[in-house]
Amino acid sequence: MDLRQIFLNNIAQTSDSPLALEFVDSEGIYLIDKNGKKHIDLISGIAVSNMGHSHPAIVKAIQVQAGKYLHQMVYGEFVQSPQVKLASALIETLKGFQTSSGHSLDNVYFVNSGTEAVEGALKLAKRYTGRPEIISCYKAYHGSTHGALSLGDEDFKRNFRPLLPEIRKIERENFEHLDEITSKTAAVIIEVIGGESGVRITTKEYLKAVSDKCKEVGALLIFDEIQSGAGRTGNFWAFEDYGVVPDILLSAKGLGGGMPIGAFIAPHELMNVFRDNPILGHITTFGGHPASCAAALASLEAWKKEIRPEETKRKGELFKELLSEHPKIKEVRGQGLMLAAEIGDFDFLLKVIQKTIKNGVITDWFLYCDDSMRIAPPLTISDDEIRKACQVILKALDSVEA
Numbered sequence: 001m002d003l004r005q006i007f008l009n010n011i012a013q014t015s016d017s018p019l020a021l022e023f024v025d026s027e028g029i030y031l032i033d034k035n036g037k038k039h040i041d042l043i044s045g046i047a048v049s050n051m052g053h054s055h056p057a058i059v060k061a062i063q064v065q066a067g068k069y070l071h072q073m074v075y076g077e078f079v080q081s082p083q084v085k086l087a088s089a090l091i092e093t094l095k096g097f098q099t100s101s102g103h104s105l106d107n108v109y110f111v112n113s114g115t116e117a118v119e120g121a122l123k124l125a126k127r128y129t130g131r132p133e134i135i136s137c138y139k140a141y142h143g144s145t146h147g148a149l150s151l152g153d154e155d156f157k158r159n160f161r162p163l164l165p166e167i168r169k170i171e172r173e174n175f176e177h178l179d180e181i182t183s184k185t186a187a188v189i190i191e192v193i194g195g196e197s198g199v200r201i202t203t204k205e206y207l208k209a210v211s212d213k214c215k216e217v218g219a220l221l222i223f224d225e226i227q228s229g230a231g232r233t234g235n236f237w238a239f240e241d242y243g244v245v246p247d248i249l250l251s252a253k254g255l256g257g258g259m260p261i262g263a264f265i266a267p268h269e270l271m272n273v274f275r276d277n278p279i280l281g282h283i284t285t286f287g288g289h290p291a292s293c294a295a296a297l298a299s300l301e302a303w304k305k306e307i308r309p310e311e312t313k314r315k316g317e318l319f320k321e322l323l324s325e326h327p328k329i330k331e332v333r334g335q336g337l338m339l340a341a342e343i344g345d346f347d348f349l350l351k352v353i354q355k356t357i358k359n360g361v362i363t364d365w366f367l368y369c370d371d372s373m374r375i376a377p378p379l380t381i382s383d384d385e386i387r388k389a390c391q392v393i394l395k396a397l398d399s400v401e402a
Contacts, residue, residue: 110288115143198369257299
């Protein structure tokens, strides 16, 4: 029995048609199959491999840490150097930013994934405010554990009810919906740039209005930067371009350099509520795993040395310029290297994606936006590689019948 069949038989499947691609190696922006063919990775494992695959500094950091120690004790009990160094480095990226209440984002809680970061943030908001209600936006994806799933749209959650009660939904950019934020609201959770909705950029005016409303009623503002953070849109945090600072900031995906990690970041004044009533108000066994923290720190340091925010933004504009020329592409949205190319009918889009994959460029679509192609390559992609990838996409558009 070959590996593919074992995969289909023994690995739990999440759809009737997994891509079932098999790669045996990787390097930079490339995934390499068993025949040695290089495939351009235009999705980075869904905005994970921001510094590319097998980055030597990240690989070395993992190897060095594995030779020292792996698991020691549940999170927060022992002083572990990788956690401490990474927390310090993350807080340094947030230096000078203050919440609407005048606090600094200076306390990090490490977890294992994005959905766990969401769960921790929801608990923190409820515990700090003493309120039950959470407000999220339509067509926003925050994860698939019960609390995070509760924030999402009905198609993905109806068969898993009962979920969290007192979740309210608002339409992003609809200023009238801000009246839904009241003295009952513990927190509003919002993506600065909507990921699975097809890369929808929130306006500065709207984010400011949400922040003002939260401050008015005493609710907390949570920014989900699980996809948009770690340099994906240019600056290390997407919110840096908006002049609005959240009370709680979420990170994962690209943070770990390919290793599993997540984090929610908040002021000490908030995070301290987990210390008592009850003690161990939030706990995790493997959150902040030493190898993951070492990889994340190496990834952050590599980003500082090798990536310029303005270059990431310029590369995004190059994608837009090259792809917008094709008449079958209606729009290329996004910022930096978090992009969506709107093509139209899903059946046609699927054929185009299948063609691009066959011709050596890996891409896909979005959970809440099946008319657009996802473009989120490693930030290390060169101009020539962008042109090559775009040529493959444009040829696929020409060869597939609508």
